[in-house]
Amino acid sequence: MLWSCLKEKRNFPGNNMRKAKVPFSFYSHVELRESTGLKARNLRELVNIIKDAPGSVIYYHTHVFLQQHQFASPEPPNAFAYWVTHTIGDEVLGEKLGSIDISQYYTIRALREKIIEVIEGHLFDIQEIRSAVPGKEFDFTKSRSFVFTIPYRANDLAEFVEALKKITLYSLHFHIFAARLKFEKAVNDFSNWITLDLNFPELAEKIDKLDPYTYTLVGLRDKIIEMIKNSPEWNMD
Amino acid sequence: MKPTLKNYSDIVSSSIIDELKLVGGKLKGKKIQYINSTRAGGGVAEMLNCIVPLFKEMGVDVCWDVIEGDKKFFNVTKKFHNALHGREEHITDEDFETYMQTSERNIKKINIRGDIVYIHDPQPAFLIEKRNREKWIWRCHIDVSVPNERVWGFLLQFIERYDASVFSSPKFTRPLNIPQFLVCPAIDPLSDKNRPLSQREINSVLEKYGIDKTKPIVCQVSRYDYLKDPIGVIEAFKLVKKYIDCQLVLAGNRAADDPETDKVYAEVMERAKGVPDVHALIISPEHNDTDINALQRASTVIIQKSIKEGFALTVTEALWKEKPVVASAVGGIPLQIKHRYSGLLCHSIEGAAMQIRQLLHSPAYAKRLANNGKTHIKRNFLLTRLMREHMLMALALYNEDDVIYL
Numbered sequence: 001m002l003w004s005c006l007k008e009k010r011n012f013p014g015n016n017m018r019k020a021k022v023p024f025s026f027y028s029h030v031e032l033r034e035s036t037g038l039k040a041r042n043l044r045e046l047v048n049i050i051k052d053a054p055g056s057v058i059y060y061h062t063h064v065f066l067q068q069h070q071f072a073s074p075e076p077p078n079a080f081a082y083w084v085t086h087t088i089g090d091e092v093l094g095e096k097l098g099s100i101d102i103s104q105y106y107t108i109r110a111l112r113e114k115i116i117e118v119i120e121g122h123l124f125d126i127q128e129i130r131s132a133v134p135g136k137e138f139d140f141t142k143s144r145s146f147v148f149t150i151p152y153r154a155n156d157l158a159e160f161v162e163a164l165k166k167i168t169l170y171s172l173h174f175h176i177f178a179a180r181l182k183f184e185k186a187v188n189d190f191s192n193w194i195t196l197d198l199n200f201p202e203l204a205e206k207i208d209k210l211d212p213y214t215y216t217l218v219g220l221r222d223k224i225i226e227m228i229k230n231s232p233e234w235n236m237d
Numbered sequence: 238m239k240p241t242l243k244n245y246s247d248i249v250s251s252s253i254i255d256e257l258k259l260v261g262g263k264l265k266g267k268k269i270q271y272i273n274s275t276r277a278g279g280g281v282a283e284m285l286n287c288i289v290p291l292f293k294e295m296g297v298d299v300c301w302d303v304i305e306g307d308k309k310f311f312n313v314t315k316k317f318h319n320a321l322h323g324r325e326e327h328i329t330d331e332d333f334e335t336y337m338q339t340s341e342r343n344i345k346k347i348n349i350r351g352d353i354v355y356i357h358d359p360q361p362a363f364l365i366e367k368r369n370r371e372k373w374i375w376r377c378h379i380d381v382s383v384p385n386e387r388v389w390g391f392l393l394q395f396i397e398r399y400d401a402s403v404f405s406s407p408k409f410t411r412p413l414n415i416p417q418f419l420v421c422p423a424i425d426p427l428s429d430k431n432r433p434l435s436q437r438e439i440n441s442v443l444e445k446y447g448i449d450k451t452k453p454i455v456c457q458v459s460r461y462d463y464l465k466d467p468i469g470v471i472e473a474f475k476l477v478k479k480y481i482d483c484q485l486v487l488a489g490n491r492a493a494d495d496p497e498t499d500k501v502y503a504e505v506m507e508r509a510k511g512v513p514d515v516h517a518l519i520i521s522p523e524h525n526d527t528d529i530n531a532l533q534r535a536s537t538v539i540i541q542k543s544i545k546e547g548f549a550l551t552v553t554e555a556l557w558k559e560k561p562v563v564a565s566a567v568g569g570i571p572l573q574i575k576h577r578y579s580g581l582l583c584h585s586i587e588g589a590a591m592q593i594r595q596l597l598h599s600p601a602y603a604k605r606l607a608n609n610g611k612t613h614i615k616r617n618f619l620l621t622r623l624m625r626e627h628m629l630m631a632l633a634l635y636n637e638d639d640v641i642y643l
Contacts, residue, residue: 028256032629033419035407056639135382139407141419146629148259148643150252168252183640 019155020197024190026152026167029174031067031143033060038140042131043088046080046138047119053140055108059182060143062102062111066213067173078102080115083138088130093122102213106186145182147174157198157234160190161225169217176212176220188212190224200233239290240427248426249621257621260628261295263643268298269631270351274314274360276303277522278490279460280422280550281357281378287425288624297628302347304361310339312496314360317392320385321359322464322545328387337363353631362395372634375399378422378547380409380568400634405548405569418630421572422548423623424557424614429526431557434534442531446486446518453483453537453597458529458554460489461501461519464545466565469586471508471515473542476590481597484514488532490525533558538596538603542589543567553618556580556610561603563592573618579610 036057040046050058061079078098085094096118105111123129132138152167154160164172175189185192187208194204206227212220228234246254271289273281285301292299306314313332320326340363347364353372356364358379365373375396381389381404389411396402401416410417424431443450455474459465467487474485487505491498502519509515520528533539539555539562546568553573555562562580564570574580581592596603632641 028259030256030260030625030629032626032633035404035410035417035419037410037412037417054639135408141407142639144629144633144638145640146260146632146643147640148256148263150256150259166252168250168256170256171252 020193022193022197024154024160024163024193024197026150026154026163026171027147027174028150028168028171029145029147029178030170031060031145033141033143036140036142039137040140041137042129043084043090043093043119043123044129046084047116047123049140050080050112050115050119054142055112055182056142056144057140058108058112058115059178060141062115063173063177064141066177066217080138083132087132087136087138090122090126090130093119096122102181103211105181107184108181111181145178157194157200157228161228164221164225169221172217172221198233200231203228203231203233206231240425242291242294244427245291245621249615249619253621257625257628258295260625260632260643261292261297264297264628264631267352267631268300268350269353269355269627270349271299271301271355271357272304272347272361272364273301273357274304274306274311278495278525280547283425283428283430283550284422284620284623285357287428287620288627291620291624300350302350304339304343304347304364306339306343306360308496309335311360315496317359317388318379319464320388321379321381321392323380323383323385324464324545326385326388328385333391340364340366353634355627356399359392362392365395365398368398372401372631373399374401374403374418374630374634376403376420377409378405380406380545380547381411382409384411401630403630406572409547409568416633418626418633420623420626420630421569421618422550422553423618423620424550424553425620426557430530431554432530434527434531438527439531439535442528443535445528446516446532448486448516448532448535449484449514450535452514453481454486454532454535455483455538455540455593455597456486456488456532456536457540457542458488458533458551459541459543460491460495461487461498461505462489462495463497463501464543465489466542466544467501467505467517468508469544469589470540470542471505471512472586473540473589473593474515475512476587477593477597478512478514480594482514483537483597484516485512486532486536487515487517488520488529489518490520490522490529529554530558533560536560538563538593540589540593541565541570542583542586543570546570549573552580553614556607557614557618559607559611561596561607562610563589563596565589573613574610575613578606579613580606 038049040049064079081094081098084090152163154163179185179189191204191208195201242254271285275282289299289301313335316326344366349367355374357376397414403418403420404410405421457470505517533555539560541552541564543565548569552564552570566582576582583589583592
């Protein structure tokens with residue numbers, strides 16, 4: 001639905017534009033963690049805190065493993081799932097939380113509601129609420145984001161690929177994950193630019209449908225570069 | 238020669254260093270002043286020795302001062318340290334008086350020069366008395382989750398007057414009325430303690446301490462401190478030794494602010510009597526870093542059997558050197574080791590012994606854990622990440638928003 005909206009926004013003259021109307025400016029995004037002091041001992045407390053926690057808390061716990069283990073992730077990117085599985089010992093709920101497809105949510109509010117729905121649905125079905133032993137509670141953490149421009153610009157796909165090879169994984173994370181969900185742009189920045197300023201909506205859509213949460217960040221970077229270089233749009237350039 | 242930012246870019250990538258410089262540029266006009274209790278020995282002094290010159294190279298205005306204290310003062314602060322970690326300590330009114338007397342002397346001596354004053358640990362916490370218009374950060378390297386309430390209550394009168402506090406893990410925090418940033422410590426991959434060494438350098442250190450290079454080495458690096466449980470390590474080693482002909486190396490130094498070393502070392506020597514192949518070493522300060530580096534690199538398995546820990550940078554160092562590690566699941570260790578993925582976590586002497594045996598008997602498994610461990614450290618626990626977070630904290634003190642555009 002979002003894609004059809006984007007396509008309808010502009011009446012494209014055709015796919016023959018080489019240079020972008022506006023160059024792509026790369027940003028980066030680094031985070032500072034802060035304790036909220038909130039701790040959950042069991043699933044009931046977990047879901048109650050999730051209901052009221054700031055959006056930056058939900059974002060942090062659904063993306064922390066993606067950033068920490070970006071070279072080789074042994075876990076789902078969702079810290080709630082990890083705690084429920086490994087500390088509470090509820091593998092069924094852990095799997096349900098870990099398999100929430102974050103790509104399908106365009107706002108933290110919607111993602112939060114889904115997490116709440118999954119936990120409350122599970123609480124309805126189970127008879128016993130287990131608690132974590134002292135010291136193993138779920139600690140709610142928020143992240144404060146610092147956003148800044150970095151000196152990379154791209155006027156076309158070739159320049160874009162060259163820049164993509166050089167930027168940090170923090171920058172990649174910002175444009176793919178944070179921009180879409182934390183900053184609620186709904187579509188990742190790369191696809192947005194490739195559609196609106198380069199007029200390559202098919203390529204942009206392919207990038208947006210990459211299922212980025214199942215890649216390591218290094219793997220994701222390589223995949224986007226490969227996808228662009230193997231696309232018909234690359235040859236048009 | 239001190240490493241430069243260019244040297245770090247070869248390890249973490251030039252784009253990471255470029256971003257670091259961009260963030261550093263936003264601190265123009267602000268001076269950060271670090272204050273701790275010792276220039277040498279212990280993780281804080283090591284870290285400051287590394288980051289201060291690098292910040293200066295980046296153009297970030299930093300300085301570092303150290304408070305002064307006599308043996309009596311450091312005996313008290315060591316008791317405070319143990320008590321804050323939750324260990325039973327007999328704290329007297331005289332201890333608090335000693336702390337305050339030394340504090341008052343330091344208040345007169347220390348010159349506050351920074352716009353942001355970054356205080357490490359309880360020893361200099363009182364300096365907040367000198368607060369004027371600066372921003373003040375209190376960095377706690379201790380796990381204060383279950384502290385001696387009397388000591389914690391005493392320190393709170395200072396701590397809650399800071400603008401922010403910093404802990405290594407949310408598990409270490411206490412309810413406070415000031416923000417609590419979460420920043421893990423880090424190691425310097427190019428310091429003498431962590432830089433790559435030639436086999437010749439490693440062999441010469443082994444020869445110096447009479448360690449047999451043909452026998453597997455199990456090694457714990459840490460101060461002689463009850464909380465590091467060197468006695469427990471010897472007991473675990475005895476269980477391993479029943480099956481495997483290996484050596485134990487205990488390697489520690491003396492920090493100026495730790496008066497307990499001799500007492501614990503004497504107990505270690507007593508317990509090691511009659512146990513073959515135990516090398517309990519006190520490394521002299523002038524050779525400490527290179528010798529520790531060589532001993533870690535020569536080790537077959539590294540152990541860190543602490544009862545309580547802050548972050549345990551010795552574990553970080555071992556993982557960075559791609560060594561298989563067996564470590565207690567305390568303090569910051571579980572942040573570094575995911576059990577059976579990047580090392581093995583233990584909870585007892587027997588558990589530690591069993592896991593050391595597993596690693597000594599299964600070198601391919603040990604290698605896989607070690608490899609994962611090194612990758613994890615490279616991504617999360619090197620100095621450049623710490624420098625970035627120090628700068629972000631400074632910037633965060635001037636802006637309370639969740640999203641800050643620099």
